Amino acid sequence: MARIVQKFGGTSVADVERIKNVARRVQAEVARGNQVSVVVSAMSGVTNQLVKYCNDIAPLHDPREYDAVVASGEQVTSGLLALALQEIGLPARSFQGWQVAVHTDGAHAKARILGIDAQKLEESLGRGEVAVIAGFQGVSDSGRITTLGRGGSDTSAVALAAALKADRCDIYTDVDGVYTCDPRIVRKARKLDKITYEEMLEMASLGAKVLQTRSVEMAMNHRVRVQVLSSFEDVPGTLVVDEDEIVEKEVVSGIAYSRDEAKITVVRVPDRPGVAASIFGPLTDANINVDMIVQNISEDGQATDLTFTVGKADLERAVKVLSQHKETLGYSHLIPDENVVKISVIGVGMRSHAGVAQRMFKALAENGINIQVISTSEIKISVLVAEQYTELAVRALHTAYGLDKA
Amino acid sequence: MARIVQKFGGTSVADVERIKNVARRVQAEVARGNQVSVVVSAMSGVTNQLVKYCNDIAPLHDPREYDAVVASGEQVTSGLLALALQEIGLPARSFQGWQVAVHTDGAHAKARILGIDAQKLEESLGRGEVAVIAGFQGVSDSGRITTLGRGGSDTSAVALAAALKADRCDIYTDVDGVYTCDPRIVRKARKLDKITYEEMLEMASLGAKVLQTRSVEMAMNHRVRVQVLSSFEDVPGTLVVDEDEIVEKEVVSGIAYSRDEAKITVVRVPDRPGVAASIFGPLTDANINVDMIVQNISEDGQATDLTFTVGKADLERAVKVLSQHKETLGYSHLIPDENVVKISVIGVGMRSHAGVAQRMFKALAENGINIQVISTSEIKISVLVAEQYTELAVRALHTAYGLDKA
Numbered sequence: 146m147a148r149i150v151q152k153f154g155g156t157s158v159a160d161v162e163r164i165k166n167v168a169r170r171v172q173a174e175v176a177r178g179n180q181v182s183v184v185v186s187a188m189s190g191v192t193n194q195l196v197k198y199c200n201d202i203a204p205l206h207d208p209r210e211y212d213a214v215v216a217s218g219e220q221v222t223s224g225l226l227a228l229a230l231q232e233i234g235l236p237a238r239s240f241q242g243w244q245v246a247v248h249t250d251g252a253h254a255k256a257r258i259l260g261i262d263a264q265k266l267e268e269s270l271g272r273g274e275v276a277v278i279a280g281f282q283g284v285s286d287s288g289r290i291t292t293l294g295r296g297g298s299d300t301s302a303v304a305l306a307a308a309l310k311a312d313r314c315d316i317y318t319d320v321d322g323v324y325t326c327d328p329r330i331v332r333k334a335r336k337l338d339k340i341t342y343e344e345m346l347e348m349a350s351l352g353a354k355v356l357q358t359r360s361v362e363m364a365m366n367h368r369v370r371v372q373v374l375s376s377f378e379d380v381p382g383t384l385v386v387d388e389d390e391i392v393e394k395e396v397v398s399g400i401a402y403s404r405d406e407a408k409i410t411v412v413r414v415p416d417r418p419g420v421a422a423s424i425f426g427p428l429t430d431a432n433i434n435v436d437m438i439v440q441n442i443s444e445d446g447q448a449t450d451l452t453f454t455v456g457k458a459d460l461e462r463a464v465k466v467l468s469q470h471k472e473t474l475g476y477s478h479l480i481p482d483e484n485v486v487k488i489s490v491i492g493v494g495m496r497s498h499a500g501v502a503q504r505m506f507k508a509l510a511e512n513g514i515n516i517q518v519i520s521t522s523e524i525k526i527s528v529l530v531a532e533q534y535t536e537l538a539v540r541a542l543h544t545a546y547g548l549d550k551a
Numbered sequence: 552m553a554r555i556v557q558k559f560g561g562t563s564v565a566d567v568e569r570i571k572n573v574a575r576r577v578q579a580e581v582a583r584g585n586q587v588s589v590v591v592s593a594m595s596g597v598t599n600q601l602v603k604y605c606n607d608i609a610p611l612h613d614p615r616e617y618d619a620v621v622a623s624g625e626q627v628t629s630g631l632l633a634l635a636l637q638e639i640g641l642p643a644r645s646f647q648g649w650q651v652a653v654h655t656d657g658a659h660a661k662a663r664i665l666g667i668d669a670q671k672l673e674e675s676l677g678r679g680e681v682a683v684i685a686g687f688q689g690v691s692d693s694g695r696i697t698t699l700g701r702g703g704s705d706t707s708a709v710a711l712a713a714a715l716k717a718d719r720c721d722i723y724t725d726v727d728g729v730y731t732c733d734p735r736i737v738r739k740a741r742k743l744d745k746i747t748y749e750e751m752l753e754m755a756s757l758g759a760k761v762l763q764t765r766s767v768e769m770a771m772n773h774r775v776r777v778q779v780l781s782s783f784e785d786v787p788g789t790l791v792v793d794e795d796e797i798v799e800k801e802v803v804s805g806i807a808y809s810r811d812e813a814k815i816t817v818v819r820v821p822d823r824p825g826v827a828a829s830i831f832g833p834l835t836d837a838n839i840n841v842d843m844i845v846q847n848i849s850e851d852g853q854a855t856d857l858t859f860t861v862g863k864a865d866l867e868r869a870v871k872v873l874s875q876h877k878e879t880l881g882y883s884h885l886i887p888d889e890n891v892v893k894i895s896v897i898g899v900g901m902r903s904h905a906g907v908a909q910r911m912f913k914a915l916a917e918n919g920i921n922i923q924v925i926s927t928s929e930i931k932i933s934v935l936v937a938e939q940y941t942e943l944a945v946r947a948l949h950t951a952y953g954l955d956k957a
Contacts, residue, residue: 161604161607161608164608165608195627198567198627198631199630199631199634201567202567202570202571202631202634202635202638203634203635203637203638206634206637206638207633207634207637209644210630210631210633210634210637210643210644210645211630211634212630213626213629213630213633213645213647214626214627214630214631214634216626217623217624217626217627218623220619220620220622220623220626221601221604221620221623223619224605224616224617224618224619224620225604225605225608225616225620227613227616227619228605228608228609228612228613228616228617228620229608229609231609231612231613231616232608232609232612237616238615238616239616239619241619241696243649244694244695288650289650290647
């Protein structure tokens with residue numbers, strides 16, 4: 146008997162018929178002799194409606210009350226799925242965050258899970274029930290309902306799998322696994338059987354929207370085996386596992402892209418020690434994250450150009466902050482540019498293989514694509530290019546690294 | 552400074568604009584220097600939708616899961632009203648049933664309040680906040696969400712008013728008070744300034760849908776002063792109070808009618824001791840409530856006819872149950888009749904006034920209306936007549952007891 150945590154997203158529980166379909170998925174897992182807990186999101190569209198109510202009433206709303214409102218969506222689906230399971234003969238019981246309890250900090254609307262008291266769930270499972278847990282929510286020390294932020298149900302599922310020492314955490318979604326690249330752009334993208342936590346983490350934070358970054362981090366930290374698979378098709382998904390579990394590692398596992406970044410070039414800043422700190426200090430104070438950074442070599446020893454990226458949503462604010470400090474910083478002018486895309490190749494194999502970056506630069510050059518900024522980490526290389534090259538660049542790299550399916 | 556509990560029903564919080572309107576009502580009460588707690592229902596239509604989901608998934612659903620699902624409606628409005636109050640500058644905090652806590656028994660979907668721990672609410676009020684409480688819901692000993700049954704938010708409000716020792720419990724609704732009769736039928740109906748608990752209780756259980764019966768019982772038991780008033784108009788409502796508070800009592804305060812009953816006549820049952828028990832026993836076993844009963848005088852000493860009323864919804868079942876026992880009971884046949892209405896005159900004054908019943912019978916006779924069944928209590932007289940006489944009978948009685956407005 147294995148212990149499984151299943152998680153179903155909003156599109157999987159979008160209406161009564163789909164909830165019944167989910168119940169049958171759960172039944173199939175129970176029929177395999179497994180002990181099953183299920184984490185559910187709100188019906189798709191419901192959370193957006195609830196958020197809209199909050200925004201319509203109070204644009205700058207108190208996140209404590211926002212949490213009370215939006216957590217209700219998962220409450221509904223947890224109860225309905227329990228009913229659907231009972232209806233097909235499976236004993237089931239729903240649990241809200243406060244009932245489990247899923248303890249979180251008090252950072253409402255983006256709370257972090259501090260610990261899960263699995264006692265009540267263990268009792269429920271011990272009685273032969275399927276435990277159905279409302280995802281996305283928890284309870285703070287002061288007894289208030291908290292939510293984990295968008296996509297938080299993935300995190301709920303992985304955290305519960307860790308607390309229950311589950312053998313696997315199955316994340317059911319509207320795609321059937323993790324692909325070497327976004328199949329909407331690259332028709333030759335292949336579904337991966339396995340991927341390491343580290344790679345998945347890079348994929349998630351670099352734009353692949355299959356799993357929420359925090360849930361992958363948590364899976365990695367607690368060594369929870371995660372499977373991404375489809376709610377609607379009966380095919381095996383992608384296993385996210387420890388590196389040791391993957392015998393034959395590919396050099397590059399996937400290509401990710403993100404259109405969510407924008408570039409700012411600070412032209413002719415004085416070339417002296419501490420200039421980077423003086424530029425990024427005010428941005429940090431304004432809670433603006435800076436991602437890729439490149440500082441040009443000074444041509445005259447007097448001044449240099451500094452280029453970096455921020456989230457597209459933060460661009461306007463970043464320009465405003467820097468403009469306010471123009472005199473202190475002593476630069477000539479700013480060149481903001483929204484017309485960029487960040488493209489990344491990811492793979493744990495590149496730790497032990499040379500020439501991975503070289504192949505990337507060559508493939509882009511052959512296609513006449515100019516690289517604006519480069520950044521690297523142990524298992525990924527990212528470049529910033531003009532947005533209009535997105536599809537061209539991604540497809541060229543997919544082919545260059547031998548990822549195309551036969 | 553007075554302490555007030557306000558309750559707003561589903562139509563009063565039906566959308567964002569109405570929730571803002573409720574916030575202004577609360578603000579007005581706070582501006583009078585009062586300490587205010589607010590109980591809210593779900594947005595109108597939401598509870599019906601949630602009930603439908605449950606029924607669609609599992610026609611015979613587990614009431615524990617039903618409760619988890621339907622309680623979410625009040626959770627949403629409590630959070631939204633708290634936001635709307637904050638938005639106009641009033642500190643506010645929402646509370647779910649389990650957060651207060653409102654302790655109930657485990658009779659899911661129709662739970663009864665056992666006690667309310669007012670400590671957290673007292674703290675909230677002490678901080679100068681408006682406490683916004685999700686109506687209709689509580690929590691059982693085993694930590695499950697319970698609901699109080701339809702109209703339960705009235706009961707929540709009165710129970711909270713009792714626990715908080717509030718000076719008044721204002722029930723805001725879509726009518727502006729309690730009338731001498733249903734104004735849709737009797738145009739000359741007058742709004743009552745005051746009505747006693749006992750009268751209100753009879754009105755509520757006899758078909759006037761202004762307040763839920765249980766909430767009136769609870770108000771009476773805890774001597775909570777209740778006011779019924781409109782969410783949409785700024786006019787005084789009706790106070791439901793102790794008899795002592797009403798100086799000049801009317802003999803009759805109101806006329807109520809109910810089309811929810813049906814009549815069954817059991818023809819020629821043997822006229823022997825214990826026959827009533829043998830007929831009503833099987834109905835009680837089938838959980839069917841019997842209301843008015845009349846047993847005719849036996850003409851031949853052998854057999855008699857027995858007539859009684861049951862809820863219209865139970866008629867078919869009642870006939871079936873009695874048919875199953877036909878041989879044992881030894882009656883000739885059954886005459887079911889849905890075409891009836893129960894009309895009642897209500898007034899604490901009739902305790903000390905003779906001739907109240909006589910005036911009723913006379914008024915009906917003058918209008919050619921035949922009385923089928925009569926039942927009386929200390930402060931009300933009810934008669935069953937053919938349904939087509941409803942308006943005629945109600946208007947005639949309204950005039951006969953001098954209730955018409957000038």
